[in-house]
Amino acid sequence: MKKRFLSSILCMALVSSLLVGCGSNSATSNETAQTEEATQTDGQQTDASGETDENAAADSEAVQDLGDPKYGGTLRLATHISCATPGYTPEITNNAGLLYLTTAYESLIYYDEAGNIIPKLAEEWLPDANEPSITWTLKENVTFADGEPFNAEAVKRNIEEYQSCQRNEVANIKSCEVIDDTHIKMVLNSWSSSTLESVGFFVYYMSPKALEDVDTLRNSSCGTGPFQVTKFEPNVKTEYTKNENYRQEGKPYLDGVVIDVVAEPTTRSSAFAAGEYDIVHMNNLTVANDLINTGKYVVNKNTSGQGLIMTGLIPNSARENTPFADEKVRQAMCYAIDTETLCTALGYGLIETTDQWASRDAITYNKDLTSFGYDPEKAKALLAEAGYPDGFDTILTTDAGSKDMFTAAANMLSEVGIRCEINLVDESTGSSLYQTGAWEGIMGHFASIGPDLGLYMGRHLDVDGAFYAKGIQHPQEALDLLEAIRTAPSEEEKVKLEWDMQKLMYDGETGLALFGKPLFVQNEPNIKYDYVIDDATGVCNSNTWNIENCWLNK
Numbered sequence: 408m409k410k411r412f413l414s415s416i417l418c419m420a421l422v423s424s425l426l427v428g429c430g431s432n433s434a435t436s437n438e439t440a441q442t443e444e445a446t447q448t449d450g451q452q453t454d455a456s457g458e459t460d461e462n463a464a465a466d467s468e469a470v471q472d473l474g475d476p477k478y479g480g481t482l483r484l485a486t487h488i489s490c491a492t493p494g495y496t497p498e499i500t501n502n503a504g505l506l507y508l509t510t511a512y513e514s515l516i517y518y519d520e521a522g523n524i525i526p527k528l529a530e531e532w533l534p535d536a537n538e539p540s541i542t543w544t545l546k547e548n549v550t551f552a553d554g555e556p557f558n559a560e561a562v563k564r565n566i567e568e569y570q571s572c573q574r575n576e577v578a579n580i581k582s583c584e585v586i587d588d589t590h591i592k593m594v595l596n597s598w599s600s601s602t603l604e605s606v607g608f609f610v611y612y613m614s615p616k617a618l619e620d621v622d623t624l625r626n627s628s629c630g631t632g633p634f635q636v637t638k639f640e641p642n643v644k645t646e647y648t649k650n651e652n653y654r655q656e657g658k659p660y661l662d663g664v665v666i667d668v669v670a671e672p673t674t675r676s677s678a679f680a681a682g683e684y685d686i687v688h689m690n691n692l693t694v695a696n697d698l699i700n701t702g703k704y705v706v707n708k709n710t711s712g713q714g715l716i717m718t719g720l721i722p723n724s725a726r727e728n729t730p731f732a733d734e735k736v737r738q739a740m741c742y743a744i745d746t747e748t749l750c751t752a753l754g755y756g757l758i759e760t761t762d763q764w765a766s767r768d769a770i771t772y773n774k775d776l777t778s779f780g781y782d783p784e785k786a787k788a789l790l791a792e793a794g795y796p797d798g799f800d801t802i803l804t805t806d807a808g809s810k811d812m813f814t815a816a817a818n819m820l821s822e823v824g825i826r827c828e829i830n831l832v833d834e835s836t837g838s839s840l841y842q843t844g845a846w847e848g849i850m851g852h853f854a855s856i857g858p859d860l861g862l863y864m865g866r867h868l869d870v871d872g873a874f875y876a877k878g879i880q881h882p883q884e885a886l887d888l889l890e891a892i893r894t895a896p897s898e899e900e901k902v903k904l905e906w907d908m909q910k911l912m913y914d915g916e917t918g919l920a921l922f923g924k925p926l927f928v929q930n931e932p933n934i935k936y937d938y939v940i941d942d943a944t945g946v947c948n949s950n951t952w953n954i955e956n957c958w959l960n961k
Contacts, residue, residue, distance in 0.1 A: 473940060476958040481663040482939070485675045486688040489642045489668045494628035495621055496611040497572035502714060502855065505950040506688075508611045510647055510664055511552075512630035515543060515562075516607035518947045522711035524604065528557065528612065528631065530589075532603065536896060539598035541606070545589045549654045551614035552628070552635045559591035564615045566593070566606075575866070575873065576609040599893040600901055601862035633659040633955035642668050653955065660958040679934070685959070686935040686944055690808060695932050696755040707933040707944050712766060714855070714949035718758075718809065719925040720744070720816060721852035723878045725844055730799050732880070737920035739789035740849070741779035743823040744816050748781075750927050753812050758927040763909045764856055764864055766928045770902055771858040773909040779924065780915065786823040798824020801848035805829065806837050809851050812926070820849075844877025852923060860905045861893040867922065879921050885911060 488503035499508055515529040528549065533542045549557040563583040570577050579602050584592040595602060617629035628636040631654060634647035647664040667684070669675040672691035676698055679687035689695040699706055709715065722731035722740060730736045750760050762778040765771050790798060803820075805813040810831060817827035827849065832840070840846040852875065857863040867875045868889055888908050895901035912918055913925075933944040942957040 473960055476660045476940070476956075477960065478660050478958070479662055480959040480961075481665060482661050482686070482942070482954070482957060482959065483665045483667070483684045484686040484688065484944075485667050485669045485679060485684040487668070487670050487672070487675065487690050488688065490645075491641065492625040493636050493639050493645050494613075495625045496613055496630075497569045497574055498625070499611075500574075502716070502950050505714070505948065506952065507645060507666065509632065509951040510634050510666075510954055511628035511632040511636060511650075512611035512613070513632050514608050514611055515545075516604070518608075518711050518713045520710045520947055522713055524607070529607070532607070534603055536598045539595040540592050541595070541603060542586075542590065542592045545591070546654070547589055549631055550652045551612075551617070551631055552650045552652055553614050553616055554652060555614045555616045556588075557612065557631050558588040559585040560588075561612060561615050562591050564618065565610060565612050568613070568618060569610055574609075576605045580606065597894070599861065600895055600898075601859050601865070601893055604857075604859060605862055634661075634664050637663075644668065655955060659955045661954070664954060685939050686933055686942065688931060688933050688944075690931050692753070692755050692757050692929075695757060695934065698934050699932070704934045705937050705939070707935065707942070707946055709930045709945050709949050711947050712769065713857075713947060714945075714951070715766060715928050715930055716949075717761060717764065717766075717852075717854050717856040717925055717928050718812075719852040719854075719923055720803070720813070720849050721875055721879070721923040722849050722920075723844070723846055724880045724921060725878050726847075730793070730795060730801065731848070733793045734919055735789045735793040736795065737923060738779065738918065739786040739793070739823065740820065740825060741918075741920055741924040742782045742786035742789065743820050743825060744924050744926070745781040745819060746924070746926050749812060749815055749819075753815065754927065757932065758929045760927050761856075761925050763913050763925060764854070764860060764922065765858060765909070766856060769856070769858045771860060771905040771909070773906040773913075776906075776910055776913060777915045778913045779918065779920070783819075783823050790824055795824065798826060800826045800828070802830050802846075803827040803848060804832055804837070804840060804846050804850040806832060806834055806851065813851060816926075841875045841878065842873060844875070844879075846878060849923070850875075850878070852925075854922075856928065858905070860908050861889060861901075864908065865889055865893070875922075880919075882919065882921075885919065885921070 488506060490499055490504045490507045492498050493507045496508060496512055513528050515527055516524050517527040519525050528546055530544045530546055545559060551557060563585055566577055566580055566583050579595050579599055581594045581596045584594060586592060593606065612631060613624065614629040617624050626639045633650055633653050635650050636645060637648045638646040645666045649659050649662060653659060669678060672689065672694040675687055676694045678684055689698065698704060722737050724731045724737060726732060746760050750758055759766060761767055763772055803813060803817045814829055817829060820827050840850060854867060855863050866872045868885060869876055870881050888904065888911060892901055892904045892908065895904055912921060930949060938959055938961040940958050940960050943953040
């Protein structure tokens with residue numbers, strides 16, 4: 408019976424997708440936050456001594472003796488992701504833009520393959536929850552591409568630039584106190600356990616001299632990274648050449664990098680298979696599966712958990728006198744969807760189901776929680792209790808990249824009485840809807856699922872949050888718990904509070920279901936030819952690479 412139901416769901420999804428039209432836009436989230444499986448260092452000093460090259464990361468292929476890296480060549484990557492600017496870093500505010508940022512720029516901290524926080528431009532850091540502050544020790548003898556020194560004054564200048572752009576990541580910094588060239592204290596408005604990662608990973612440092620001409624910088628770059636922009640065509644192409652002032656002696660190995668924007672997945676796949684590209688970033692699971700099944704290519708796998716996106720369905724609960732303002736209706740929506748069947752039918756083994764704001768192996772996943780399972784009869788009973796015994800009509804908004812999955816989910820919802828009309832929108836319209844809270848009924852929910860719920864869930868739960876926040880309710884108990892997570896004095900206490908937050912949202916009996924039904928965690932694969940060595944595309948973070956280590960074995 409289960410097998411027959413799975414087949415019928417798949418058929419319904421495919422038939423429905425023909426009715427709503429075809430397309431290929433990405434289903435990724437446009438939020439700044441990235442995922443973190445990191446070991447936090449709140450209240451203690453983190454020392455880089457004993458660390459090997461902080462940028463080293465192995466490819467997913469088996470380790471083999473390839474000899475010394477070879478110099479030369481240009482790496483060509485095709486992606487659906489574009490950026491408005493490759494050079495003025497405060498204006499790169501979505502996850503995907505990190506691919507461009509980490510080609511030309513660097514941050515204070517980074518992640519290793521296990522998701523631990525490791526040094527980048529910083530050598531070490533000392534958080535002080537009592538003052539509160541974070542004191543950074545910076546690497547010595549680092550210069551920007553224009554020869555300007557990277558030092559504490561440059562850090563202060565960049566923090567001020569991000570604050571002038573009203574970036575939330577630096578909102579908690581009260582002041583920057585320059586101690587000397589390699590030491591700077593960031594005094595905080597209040598202690599938040601999220602600030603270390605927020606400031607350390609999401610600020611990318613530009614030459615203070617280049618900041619004197621922001622208009623020029625927007626179409627170029629001037630960072631401490633391994634490559635710098637030589638040509639930028641919006642939504643078409645970004646070309647880079649090696650930074651001769653790069654801080655790691657002998658690197659980068661490549662002469663240059665080209666990132667082409669190819670929006671249509673099958674076109675991107677065909678060009679890659681024809682040898683026009685060395686790496687392809689694939690957001691369409693069907694097309695990715697077809698490439699992988701040829702057995703001709705190497706797939707980079709995310710081993711850190713960083714940067715992964717949770718996909719789900721979020722109801723608009725902010726609109727008064729509408730069904731989803733009632734938590735019983737939101738709970739009914741969750742019980743109506745058979746996540747396992749959806750993901751088995753349409754996931755090609757490239758996705759992992761989840762029922763909380765976390766992947767199942769994350770430290771903040773509450774293993775003792777009984778969440779909303781698949782129970783259509785309970786869904787119907789909850790709808791009746793809420794005053795909708797005959798169900799109601801609503802809208803489910805999605806983009807083309809998710810239409811099959813969400814159309815199948817809509818069919819399940821209709822079975823219990825939540826009758827959904829599919830509203831297919833492009834990515835730009837979808838972004839506007841979730842930023843303004845203007846969607847009706849249900850919308851696709853795309854969220855970074857870092858274990859630090861204070862940072863990642865906070866971007867959605869805060870009253871002034873940038874992502875979906877204007878379309879949901881903000882109960883005081885949830886806001887109070889969010890604040891408790893952020894101000895927790897220890898990592899152990901913080902994790903316990905985060906388990907409490909998962910229970911508050913996703914407990915099968917009492918959960919508020921403000922974020923609706925989580926479905927799966929997707930790791931969009933980066934597929935490459937086997938001659939591409941040590942690029943680590945998507946390994947340490949699904950949206951970054953260690954391109955300074957990359958070389959071409961051909």
